[in-house]
Amino acid sequence: MISVGGNTTALIQVKDEGKKNIIGEKEHVWMDVTSLKGWLDLSNGQNDISEYSAKVQSSTHIFICDFKSFRNLSKKWVYNPFNLKTGVIQSEQDETKIDATSENARMIIDGVEYHILMIDDPMGMHQHLEIMLQYVGGGLGV
Numbered sequence: 001m002i003s004v005g006g007n008t009t010a011l012i013q014v015k016d017e018g019k020k021n022i023i024g025e026k027e028h029v030w031m032d033v034t035s036l037k038g039w040l041d042l043s044n045g046q047n048d049i050s051e052y053s054a055k056v057q058s059s060t061h062i063f064i065c066d067f068k069s070f071r072n073l074s075k076k077w078v079y080n081p082f083n084l085k086t087g088v089i090q091s092e093q094d095e096t097k098i099d100a101t102s103e104n105a106r107m108i109i110d111g112v113e114y115h116i117l118m119i120d121d122p123m124g125m126h127q128h129l130e131i132m133l134q135y136v137g138g139g140l141g142v
Helices: none
Strands: 007-015 031-050 056-065 077-079 087-089 107-109 114-121 128-136
Touching: 031 128, 056 114, 107 128
Parallel strands: none
Antiparallel strands: 007 031, 007 107, 031 056, 031 077, 056 128, 077 087, 107 114, 114 128
16 A cells, blocks of 8 residues: 655644633643644635634645544653654653544644544545644634
Protein backbone atom coordinates (compact mmCIF):
# COMPACT_ATOMS: atom_id res chain seq x y z
CA MET A 1 0.00 0.00 0.00
CA ILE A 2 1.27 3.47 -0.91
CA SER A 3 1.23 5.98 1.94
CA VAL A 4 -0.27 9.44 1.64
CA GLY A 5 2.72 11.15 3.22
CA GLY A 6 2.26 14.88 3.55
CA ASN A 7 3.86 18.26 3.92
CA THR A 8 2.52 19.37 7.29
CA THR A 9 1.98 17.90 10.74
CA ALA A 10 -1.30 18.28 12.59
CA LEU A 11 -1.63 17.87 16.34
CA ILE A 12 -4.86 16.32 17.64
CA GLN A 13 -6.00 17.62 21.03
CA VAL A 14 -8.88 16.40 23.19
CA LYS A 15 -10.71 18.47 25.82
CA ASP A 16 -10.54 16.96 29.32
CA GLU A 17 -13.56 16.51 31.59
CA GLY A 18 -12.80 19.78 33.35
CA LYS A 19 -12.39 20.80 36.95
CA LYS A 20 -14.60 23.23 38.83
CA ASN A 21 -12.99 26.54 39.64
CA ILE A 22 -13.66 28.73 42.66
CA ILE A 23 -16.97 30.04 41.27
CA GLY A 24 -18.21 26.60 40.23
CA GLU A 25 -17.73 26.72 36.46
CA LYS A 26 -15.84 23.96 34.66
CA GLU A 27 -12.42 24.82 33.28
CA HIS A 28 -11.20 22.53 30.51
CA VAL A 29 -7.66 21.81 29.38
CA TRP A 30 -6.77 20.67 25.85
CA MET A 31 -4.49 17.59 25.94
CA ASP A 32 -2.25 16.36 23.11
CA VAL A 33 -3.22 12.82 22.06
CA THR A 34 -1.57 12.18 18.67
CA SER A 35 -0.17 13.79 15.54
CA LEU A 36 -0.77 13.18 11.84
CA LYS A 37 1.33 14.00 8.80
CA GLY A 38 -0.71 14.96 5.76
CA TRP A 39 -2.01 17.60 3.37
CA LEU A 40 -4.22 20.60 4.22
CA ASP A 41 -6.37 22.06 1.45
CA LEU A 42 -8.92 24.87 1.40
CA SER A 43 -12.41 23.68 0.56
CA ASN A 44 -14.49 26.85 0.92
CA GLY A 45 -13.95 30.29 2.42
CA GLN A 46 -15.35 33.74 2.84
CA ASN A 47 -14.76 37.04 4.63
CA ASP A 48 -17.97 38.58 5.93
CA ILE A 49 -18.80 41.57 8.02
CA SER A 50 -20.30 40.07 11.15
CA GLU A 51 -23.10 41.49 13.29
CA TYR A 52 -20.42 43.27 15.31
CA SER A 53 -19.20 45.22 12.24
CA ALA A 54 -15.98 43.24 12.18
CA LYS A 55 -14.48 41.35 9.28
CA VAL A 56 -14.29 37.66 10.20
CA GLN A 57 -12.69 34.94 8.08
CA SER A 58 -14.66 31.72 7.94
CA SER A 59 -13.35 28.80 5.93
CA THR A 60 -13.57 25.04 5.67
CA HIS A 61 -10.60 22.83 4.93
CA ILE A 62 -9.88 19.18 4.34
CA PHE A 63 -6.90 17.39 5.88
CA ILE A 64 -5.90 14.18 4.10
CA CYS A 65 -3.54 11.72 5.81
CA ASP A 66 -2.73 8.05 6.23
CA PHE A 67 -5.23 6.03 8.28
CA LYS A 68 -4.81 6.08 12.04
CA SER A 69 -7.27 4.90 14.66
CA PHE A 70 -8.47 7.56 17.09
CA ARG A 71 -9.55 4.99 19.70
CA ASN A 72 -7.81 4.32 23.03
CA LEU A 73 -5.36 7.22 22.77
CA SER A 74 -3.22 8.13 25.78
CA LYS A 75 -4.17 11.33 27.58
CA LYS A 76 -0.58 11.82 28.73
CA TRP A 77 1.04 11.82 25.29
CA VAL A 78 3.10 14.90 24.44
CA TYR A 79 4.13 15.89 20.92
CA ASN A 80 7.77 16.83 20.47
CA PRO A 81 8.69 18.00 16.95
CA PHE A 82 12.40 17.63 17.77
CA ASN A 83 12.16 13.88 18.42
CA LEU A 84 13.11 12.76 14.90
CA LYS A 85 12.22 9.10 15.34
CA THR A 86 8.62 9.20 16.56
CA GLY A 87 7.82 12.78 17.56
CA VAL A 88 6.43 11.46 20.84
CA ILE A 89 7.45 11.80 24.46
CA GLN A 90 5.61 9.98 27.22
CA SER A 91 5.21 12.52 30.01
CA GLU A 92 3.83 10.22 32.72
CA GLN A 93 2.95 6.58 33.14
CA ASP A 94 -0.82 7.02 33.09
CA GLU A 95 -2.99 4.39 31.46
CA THR A 96 -6.01 6.68 31.05
CA LYS A 97 -7.28 6.28 27.49
CA ILE A 98 -9.70 8.34 25.42
CA ASP A 99 -11.29 8.25 21.95
CA ALA A 100 -10.85 11.36 19.80
CA THR A 101 -14.06 12.34 17.99
CA SER A 102 -15.35 15.40 16.18
CA GLU A 103 -17.27 16.27 19.36
CA ASN A 104 -14.33 16.37 21.77
CA ALA A 105 -11.26 17.06 19.61
CA ARG A 106 -9.61 19.83 17.63
CA MET A 107 -6.57 20.09 15.34
CA ILE A 108 -3.64 22.47 15.58
CA ILE A 109 -1.84 22.98 12.26
CA ASP A 110 1.03 25.48 12.04
CA GLY A 111 -0.17 27.08 15.28
CA VAL A 112 -3.73 27.62 13.99
CA GLU A 113 -6.76 26.02 15.67
CA TYR A 114 -9.31 24.15 13.55
CA HIS A 115 -12.61 22.66 14.70
CA ILE A 116 -13.11 19.10 13.49
CA LEU A 117 -16.41 18.83 11.63
CA MET A 118 -16.08 15.20 10.52
CA ILE A 119 -13.50 12.40 10.51
CA ASP A 120 -14.07 10.22 7.44
CA ASP A 121 -12.55 6.82 6.69
CA PRO A 122 -13.74 6.56 3.05
CA MET A 123 -15.71 3.34 2.51
CA GLY A 124 -14.26 1.96 5.78
CA MET A 125 -11.16 0.78 3.91
CA HIS A 126 -8.64 2.05 6.54
CA GLN A 127 -6.33 3.40 3.80
CA HIS A 128 -6.54 7.12 4.52
CA LEU A 129 -8.53 9.68 6.50
CA GLU A 130 -10.29 12.77 5.21
CA ILE A 131 -10.83 15.18 8.09
CA MET A 132 -13.17 18.11 7.45
CA LEU A 133 -12.12 21.20 9.41
CA GLN A 134 -13.44 24.68 10.10
CA TYR A 135 -11.38 27.78 10.78
CA VAL A 136 -13.02 30.94 12.05
CA GLY A 137 -10.76 33.98 12.28
CA GLY A 138 -9.97 35.45 15.63
CA GLY A 139 -10.32 32.18 17.52
CA LEU A 140 -13.50 30.89 19.09
CA GLY A 141 -12.24 30.26 22.60
CA VAL A 142 -13.88 26.81 22.61
